[in-house]
Amino acid sequence: MRQRYLALLSLFASLPAMAITFQTRLESIEWKVEGDQFECRLSQPITDFGAGEFVRRAGEQAIFRIKASGAMMGPGSATLLAAAAPWQPGRGDINLGSVRVSNGGFPFNSSQVQAGRLINGLMDGRSPVIRHYSRDGGTMEVRLLPVKFNKAFSDYQMCVTKLLPMNFDQVKQAEVGFPGGGIELDTRAKSQLQTVVAYLKADPTVNHIELDGHSDNSGNRLTNRDLSRRRALAVMDFLKAQGVPEEQITLRFHGERYPLAPNTNNANRARNRRVNIHLERVTPDEKPAPVASAGSAASTS
Structure with a gap:
């Protein structure tokens, strides 16, 4: 019996680490624009995860961050991508570099440069993707889709015009x-x-x-x-x-x-x-x- 148990453990250990992707179904995609004189936010809810959002404070350029409903990501680092859509053959993903991940409701903040490149990618039909590698070798991906982005971005820009000069x-x-x-x-x-x-x-x-x-x-x-x-x-x-x-x-x-x-x-x-x-x-x-x-x-x- 003991030999059988050890054999099962060996079998499970040899299986590939799990890969999980969080992404809202295409027909349910929506972008939300919220803000006031102090801050503007452009966000997409992500089913079973939280949301991805661009945040621009008065007097600053936008950053991109993930809003997690729970402790979905462990501390470490993740890769930020402007990923090509499956219907765009011949286009590769654009690696925007790494971001430091921590515990909490907002696991990371991108740089302003990374956020600007993500916005340009969305305008070009690309998807912001966060690829996080766990310590056990598993992979978690969080993906936003560019569907309906252009109209929402126009509303977001209207919000930005009303921001104060400084925070x-x-x-x-x-x-x-x-x-x-x-x-x-x-x-x-x-x-x-x-x-x-x-x-x-x-x-x-x-x-x-x-x-x-x-x-x-x-x-x-x-x-x-x-x-x-x-x-x-x-x-x-x-x-x-x-x-x-x-x-x-x-x-x-x-x-x-x-x-x-x-x-x-x-x-x-x-x-x-x-x-x-x-x-x-x-x-x-x-x-x-x-x-x-x-x-x-x-x-x-």
Whole structure:
């Protein structure tokens, strides 16, 4: 009996590893477009698996990712392909490289370049394919089909036109320069601040702005501190004129204390004349005083 059991184990071990493909039936294919000012998504549900989706955040290019309904893929790596359709004889698959796979609901994110090539492939009738190799030698493929893609992509592009210029990660740390040495906002500074204001109006959860004024070391300490204060005030006045409540703004001024670059030449001194802007989501109990007094500012300079 023992010899028979060992023989069965040997037989199963000699069988080829299993290959599984997840793909929605042709007649059930659909593409979904969802989004707002912050993010646009173009996705295809995949039967018994989840979905494949292109995601484009404001201020960025699209990435491609898989949304898994369970722990379908183990950690490791997978190959990303723009696969030729069976009805396209003579066309080979395009290998777009590997992606790192992890546990969780979104096992991987492609690069922006890979996502762009996948979109071009779909426009050309190709299928995005993720080929994942398990540790036991088995293969899992997840495949999207190009059916109905062109119409959905047109709707997705309409969504993209409404995205904000920047996302929160990009806009939360901004820097407005005063390269000419004065306290007036130039055209570039106003354009930067308009981008900040546009985001603030779109995202009411961002409810606190910190302004830190700086100078170079051209004058004495008292003059430099006053210049940094007046630059921060110029930014605050611009924000207030655009409808940002003053109680959401904290103003500080540091004079020459925190240079970005050594004050050894004109170019470096121009860099140091600036106001740094930091956006935050703050609960009412966490909010600091709106505007720093001259005494508190002097103590930090």
